[in-house]
Amino acid sequence: MSKNGPLALTFHSLVVVFMLAPLVVVCLVAFTPENTLSLPTAGFSLRWFEAVFERADFLEAFKNSLQLAFLAASLATLIAVPAGLAITRLQFPGRDFLNVLFLSPIIIPHLVLGVALLRLFALLGVNGSFTWLVLAHTVVITPYVLRLVIAAAIGVDRSAEQAAESLGASRFTLFRKITLPMILPGIAGGWLLAFINSFDEVTLSIFVTSPATQTLPVKMYVYATESIDPMMAAVSALVIALTAVTMILLDRVYGLDRVLVGKH
Amino acid sequence: MAFLQLDNLCKRYGAIDAVVATNLAIEQGEFVSLLGPSGCGKTTTLQMIAGFVDVSSGRILLDGRDITHAKPSSRGLGVVFQSYALFPHMTVADNVAFGLRMRKQPEAEIRRKVTEVLALVRLDRHAQRYPRELSGGQRQRVALARALVIEPPVLLLDEPLSNLDANLREEMQFEIRRIQSEVGITTLMVTHDQAEALSISDRVVVMQAGRVTQVDEPYRLYEHPRTRFISDFVGKANLLPGELDGAGLPQVQHSRDASLTLSLRPEKIDLLDNGAGRLQGRILTRYFLGSQWLYRIGTPLGELTVVRRNDGSAPLGEGVDVGLDWQPELLRVLAADEVSA
Structure with a gap:
């Protein structure tokens, strides 16, 4: 491990503080016994956490979000893996176009996409449909999976695949036994990134969710526009805690380096 | 007719001739090296024999059978790569067993053969290790064992020693020759290292700019180089x-x-x-x-x-x-x- 100079250390500390400070504040405010977002707070109370669990609509939104993120991330992965392999491995007309097409949802503002999809869903008569919400999210998160799959596929030792072929592996066996395991860290990392992006998405979701399919971020946004009370902080703290626990578990079981960086 | 025969083999990439009208006849049990500077077409020739590169024209005959356009998986040749090309997610034993599993051999048979071939390359005690836990020389032995275990008619070695350091390289040269003579397998090795080619081959094929310029036994090649280039390149x-x-x-x-x-x-x-x-x-x-x-x-x-x-x-x-x-x-x-x- 190389040592950092004092300047680099200061800079890194500032970045970390800048990123973490708001989260720390939110978590602290969540424990306030008062009715406003106040800090420093007069005491310590779990009343706002209790309030969250009494709100069935919040729990419902949380369940929606989890389901949506899980389905959309999985669907995006199913699209991105073959697409990523085709883009890195094959030479075909329209390859660059396909690459850019798959990336375009990152470039187009979600606000614009949201309006467009709202109009489209109205025309199709599918407003408020959960299936179409999943599809909409799939579109915007596929680029994340695709990027990581492409990076992983480029890193694969082609001669290992040739070796498998020479040993008698058919195309399908080659993919299942050799290529897929070698790009699995990239796929897992891509899925995770997609899941987080879907779970987090507000802008597009505001347009295409109905009360029945409302996601947690949309619910929070709508709630916050009407009243600001510490319950929002409590919900945020819960989400942060859940994410942290998931990450720690993943790191223990599989190693975050392997998932996100692709180290073996 | 020779065991492995190349008839007027050509490979063109657009306007570039990578391999030009190469003829070569290799007898059964022979150890032949393709020697030449980088870009001379030796690796392309090997890859055409293995089936990884399409043949532009000409034929490849193995034991009288035309394999010019056969899929790599149906040729049944043993290939050892410069980068070792081991499967990183499999143990040494699973790497070696891969070819046998593809052939759907019974598990007991597979275990017996894997043990046997790992003993041949002196890695019997590393069967349960992963490739990343092995040294370069050990990885190369695994690659060799994996290629040999399927009992291929021909063993193809693509610059098998160039990633090893000098001492180990010399040791592995003799090791490869020992294993080759013990198994008696027909072997074609690609190398740019003349010392490597001279020390362990029965015959050396010198290639230059896509053409074969001399085919001879190592001693004869060294003592009677045909051209200026060969006299300079070999020794x-x-x-x-x-x-x-x-x-x-x-x-x-x-x-x-x-x-x-x-x-x-x-x-x-x-x-x-x-x-x-x-x-x-x-x-x-x-x-x-x-x-x-x-x-x-x-x-x-x-x-x-x-x-x-x-x-x-x-x-x-x-x-x-x-x-x-x-x-x-x-x-x-x-x-x-x-x-x-």
């Missing part, structure tokens, strides 16, 4: 101007406009006292190579390289005037290079 060579004398023997000529180029190996030159011998010179520099001394000697014919055995006597110093002598029958007449490298 070191002193190039001298010369003519044929009345008896048809090559003689060194002191004139620049001599019609022939002669090659004389550095170890074939004797160093005598100043004034004696066929040519006078002065030692410019001296290098110690362990078992040998290498002298660079300035002469009227240009700088010559002379190698003397380190027999324990004091070496000659730099700046010393010496006489050079050689047996005229050790001079070799070189043909002009038909292809530019």
Whole structure:
């Protein structure tokens, strides 16, 4: 491990503080016994956490979000893996176009996409449909999976695949036994990134969710526009805690380096 | 008919000829090396035999069967790659068993064969390790075992030793030859290292700019290089101007406009006292190579390289005037290079 100079250390500390400070504040405010977002707070109370669990609509939104993120991330992965392999491995007309097409949802503002999809869903008569919400999210998160799959596929030792072929592996066996395991860290990392992006998405979701399919971020946004009370902080703290626990578990079981960086 | 035969094999990439009309006949059990500088088409030739590169024209015959357009998976050849190409997510035993599993052999049979071949490459105690836990030499042995275990008719080695450091490389050369003779498998090795090719092959095929320029046994190749390029690429060579004398023997000529180029190996030159011998010179520099001394000697014919055995006597110093002598029958007449490298 190389040592950092004092300047680099200061800079890194500032970045970390800048990123973490708001989260720390939110978590602290969540424990306030008062009715406003106040800090420093007069005491310590779990009343706002209790309030969250009494709100069935919040729990419902949380369940929606989890389901949506899980389905959309999985669907995006199913699209991105073959697409990523085709883009890195094959030479075909329209390859660059396909690459850019798959990336375009990152470039187009979600606000614009949201309006467009709202109009489209109205025309199709599918407003408020959960299936179409999943599809909409799939579109915007596929680029994340695709990027990581492409990076992983480029890193694969082609001669290992040739070796498998020479040993008698058919195309399908080659993919299942050799290529897929070698790009699995990239796929897992891509899925995770997609899941987080879907779970987090507000802008597009505001347009295409109905009360029945409302996601947690949309619910929070709508709630916050009407009243600001510490319950929002409590919900945020819960989400942060859940994410942290998931990450720690993943790191223990599989190693975050392997998932996100692709180290073996 | 030879066991593995290349008939007029060609590979074109657009306007570039990577391999031009290559003919080669390899007998069963033979160890043949494809030797040449990078970009000479040797790896492309090997990849065409393995089936990883399409053949532009010509044929590949294996034991009389035309495999020119067969899929790599149906050729059944053993291939060892420069990068080892092990499967990182599998143990050594699983890597080796892969080819047998593809052949759907019974598990007990697979275990027996894997144990056997790992003993052959002296890795029996590493069966449960992962490739990342092995050294470069051990990985290369795994790659070799994995290729051999399927009992292929031909073993193809693509620069198998170039990723190893010098000491290990020499050890693995002999190891590869030992295993090859023990199994008796027909082997084709691609290498750019002439010492490697000379030391372990039955025959060496020299390639240059997509063409085969000489095929010979290592000793003959070294002693009778056909062209200037080969004499320089295989071992070191002193190039001298010369003519044929009345008896048809090559003689060194002191004139620049001599019609022939002669090659004389550095170890074939004797160093005598100043004034004696066929040519006078002065030692410019001296290098110690362990078992040998290498002298660079300035002469009227240009700088010559002379190698003397380190027999324990004091070496000659730099700046010393010496006489050079050689047996005229050790001079070799070189043909002009038909292809530019």
